Amino acid sequence: MDLYQQNILDYYKHPRKSGEVAGATHHCKTSNPLCGDNVELWLKLDGNKIVKAGWQGEGCVLSQAASDMLSEYLEGKTILEIKNIDKNVLLKMVGVELGPNRLKCALLPLDALREAIK
Amino acid sequence: MLKNNIKSQFPLLDSPENKNLAFLDNAASTQKHESVLKAMDDFYRGSYANIHRGVYRLAEAATAAYENARVTIAQFINAGEEAEIIFTRNTTNSLNMVASSICQQFAPGDEILLTEIEHHANLVPWQQAAKHYQLKLKFIPVTSEGRLDLSNISDLCNNKTKVVAVSAMSNVLGTITELEPIISAAHKVGAVVVVDAAQAVPHTPIDVKKLDCDFLTFSAHKMFGPSGIGVLYGKRSLLEALEPFEFGGGMISEVTWNSSTWADIPEKFEAGTPPIAEAVGLAKAAEFIQSVGWDNFLSHEAELTNYGLTELTKISGLHLFGPSDAKNRGPVFAFTLDGVHPHDLASVLDENNIAVRSGHHCAMPLHRKFELLATTRASCTIYNTKEDIDRLVEGIKKAQKLFC
Ligand SMILES: Cc1ncc(COP(=O)(O)O)c(C=O)c1O
Numbered sequence: 028m029d030l031y032q033q034n035i036l037d038y039y040k041h042p043r044k045s046g047e048v049a050g051a052t053h054h055c056k057t058s059n060p061l062c063g064d065n066v067e068l069w070l071k072l073d074g075n076k077i078v079k080a081g082w083q084g085e086g087c088v089l090s091q092a093a094s095d096m097l098s099e100y101l102e103g104k105t106i107l108e109i110k111n112i113d114k115n116v117l118l119k120m121v122g123v124e125l126g127p128n129r130l131k132c133a134l135l136p137l138d139a140l141r142e143a144i145k
Numbered sequence: 146m147l148k149n150n151i152k153s154q155f156p157l158l159d160s161p162e163n164k165n166l167a168f169l170d171n172a173a174s175t176q177k178h179e180s181v182l183k184a185m186d187d188f189y190r191g192s193y194a195n196i197h198r199g200v201y202r203l204a205e206a207a208t209a210a211y212e213n214a215r216v217t218i219a220q221f222i223n224a225g226e227e228a229e230i231i232f233t234r235n236t237t238n239s240l241n242m243v244a245s246s247i248c249q250q251f252a253p254g255d256e257i258l259l260t261e262i263e264h265h266a267n268l269v270p271w272q273q274a275a276k277h278y279q280l281k282l283k284f285i286p287v288t289s290e291g292r293l294d295l296s297n298i299s300d301l302c303n304n305k306t307k308v309v310a311v312s313a314m315s316n317v318l319g320t321i322t323e324l325e326p327i328i329s330a331a332h333k334v335g336a337v338v339v340v341d342a343a344q345a346v347p348h349t350p351i352d353v354k355k356l357d358c359d360f361l362t363f364s365a366h367k368m369f370g371p372s373g374i375g376v377l378y379g380k381r382s383l384l385e386a387l388e389p390f391e392f393g394g395g396m397i398s399e400v401t402w403n404s405s406t407w408a409d410i411p412e413k414f415e416a417g418t419p420p421i422a423e424a425v426g427l428a429k430a431a432e433f434i435q436s437v438g439w440d441n442f443l444s445h446e447a448e449l450t451n452y453g454l455t456e457l458t459k460i461s462g463l464h465l466f467g468p469s470d471a472k473n474r475g476p477v478f479a480f481t482l483d484g485v486h487p488h489d490l491a492s493v494l495d496e497n498n499i500a501v502r503s504g505h506h507c508a509m510p511l512h513r514k515f516e517l518l519a520t521t522r523a524s525c526t527i528y529n530t531k532e533d534i535d536r537l538v539e540g541i542k543k544a545q546k547l548f549c
Pocket of ligand 1: 172173235236237238264266267312314315316341343344364375507
């Protein structure tokens with residue numbers, strides 16, 4: 028199967044949630060030292076609820092598209108709902124089979140999320 | 146260009162599954178020649194036993210095969226004698242051995258001179274030794290076009306300099322180092338020269354006597370031989386003065402409960418059961434290179450270098466990392482592509498059956514110096530063809546269409 032499905036390319040070229048969130052309550056930046064890709068994630072909580080999520084980063088199509096998809100997914104969720112978020116939730120959104128090396132790219136924003144809400 | 150299709154002598158490349166593979170990751174590791182695979186297989190099936198000390202015929206045959214490999218490798222790089230050839234695990238292992246042992250002889254404040262093109266394998270072991278013995282690291286700078294700048298060599302090499310460790314060819318820029326002026330500057334101040342020939346050895350003939358380097362290292366897997374074996378060449382007097390690096394069976398002369406004395410070189414540096422079949426394979430790989438002949442290697446690769454440089458620099462948005470003229474340069478092409486991340490490019494190329502590598506290629510400081518996080522690297526060797534480069538160019542254009 029092609030890695031670069033229309034869906035992924037669309038998120039990459041037209042990100043919905045890119046940019047810093049004003050008044051963010053949670054924030055983390057992570058990078059993959061092996062390839063230099065990085066993702067910075069911001070969350071704004073109202074009580075327990077994520078009212079806004081945003082990201083910024085540099086890297087490959089997978090890491091950037093996955094960051095945008097994750098941010099979109101996070102809005103409206105409660106901290107409780109995402110506290111133990113499974114990597115498969117994100118991989119399902121990405122929707123393509125990934126080898127071990129590319130898996131790290133797609134999961135980079137998840138590392139940022141876990142750090143941010145720790 | 147070579148007339149005979151040499152690709153067909155490499156079983157993996159000749160297999161039905163890989164008939165359409167453009168394998169362009171040879172700077173990382175090469176495919177194995179038929180003769181290497183056959184020699185190792187024959188050895189395991191017909192003459193395998195542990196080497197040394199066994200008096201039965203199989204042990205003697207295995208010992209002879211292993212020691213003959215040492216003779217072949219000594220001839221391959223023109224060492225003074227086979228005892229100057231130490232079999233190791235790989236280049237990294239060889240460099241760690243030299244760095245950790247030789248630095249014991251130095252005083253705090255002494256200097257080690259490296260270059261800015263070094264692979265982590267010829268940088269990190271020296272960093273560690275420098276920390277341990279309070280030595281200072283200095284670097285021969287690389288110019289913006291990717292060549293070593295030797296204009297300050299006489300300042301950099303001073304009477305504090307104890308070791309000059311330098312790569313004979315860059316695994317990123319493709320440049321072949323002018324070793325002679327570096328070695329003579331080092332020897333003028335009495336410094337020992339360590340040459341990392343991991344990248345150079347399948348691209349250019351090496352004559353350690355003519356170079357007059359003190360140590361030289363390389364790996365079999367980058368020259369059509371097996372993984373798991375490397376070489377450390379050292380001049381006899383220097384090897385004799387060096388403390389062993391690992392201890393155990395095979396490297397001792399006499400052992401009592403509380404102390405031991407060391408065997409002579411090369412055994413002193415070969416503790417434990419060595420990579421025996423791998424030595425047989427390595428020797429075959431050296432013989433394969435010699436059978437093709439350096440003239441053929443050099444002219445084939447010069448054509449690939451010229452063709453690659455011409456075709457790649459035609460692509461708009463492609464920025465070559467390293468010199469764009471073919472002088473003193475091999476067919477290794479690292480580059481960035483506007484709007485396309487190296488990982489994505491490598492993935493698209495893979496979907497088109499073209500194997501390249503993306504990342505920092507174990508040269509992080511070099512990438513950082515040029516403000517690059519990662520590059521894509523296509524590296525050719527004797528079995529590559531102009532068609533492989535055409536396929537690469539086509540693949541790059543496909544990626545541009547997809548992402549830009
Ligand atoms: C210039 C250079 N030095 C050292 C090495 C390390 O070789 P090995 O991984 O076989 O130890 C490499 C290979 O990547 C290299 O290209």
